Amino acid sequence: MMIAYRYDGTFAGFLTCAWDALEGRIEPAAFLLPDGGAALWETRELPADRDRARRLYGALRKRVSPAFQKMIARGFLTCLPEKELDLLALIRRGLWEGDRVRLDLSDPVMARVNLALTKMWTEWDHLKGFVRFSDLDGFLVGEIEPKNRVLPLLAPHFAQRYSGERLALYDRTHHEVFLSDRGRWKLLPAEGFRMGPAGETERAYRAMWRSYYETIAIEGRINPKCQSTHLPKRYRHVMTEFLTDGEMEESLPGRAPAGALGDGTEKTAE
16 A cells, blocks of 8 residues: 655654654655645655654664764755655665665665765855855844755854854755854744844945955956856855845845744754
């Protein structure tokens, strides 16, 4: 019997479905999100069971390897189409065959996941250098629009790098915001986000940054193709040097949750 799992989109929700599929020896036809529409197959909707998710996640470490466990968690952050089916296939193989599945690039599933991970880590590395923050009343604010869900990977980097600052970094693609208060940070869902108007000092710094970008090149040696290699065009629409102040402040409607950095802050920069 072919079924489709409908889950909440979280990693714990996916592992809950994976547990059910492994226990019932089910080969699911698809994984659907809450707003994923109707399916051609019988749909099984499972709420996230954190106890089962923890047990399965722990089993990946004990019965396969810590590296395999981390690969599954990181693979879930990629934008690989139908990633849940591929990750479930690897979990099934890993629990049966052990860690050698992770090194088997002759397997098309492992090859797809490995390629997706490589692309995600490339995007993560680019964004460490391409993120632009604006100083808005003592709060450093920025926006990104990545293909992969790299914000959880970027968060520890920026929390540590700016451990003495207050930060907000919004992911337009996945509607998630990273908030940090002097190294203590958390990730929160945020349907919309507005950067807000900048003060005179920030506007002056933006103008100097744009002027630097426009004048640093030697006119006779300008090479747009080479420039695109070092700074891909898909990042430029959220970078200070390519935008006017008005464009930077006309973000998606809405705002980050009020009081987001209260006593319940989850992480601390090491």
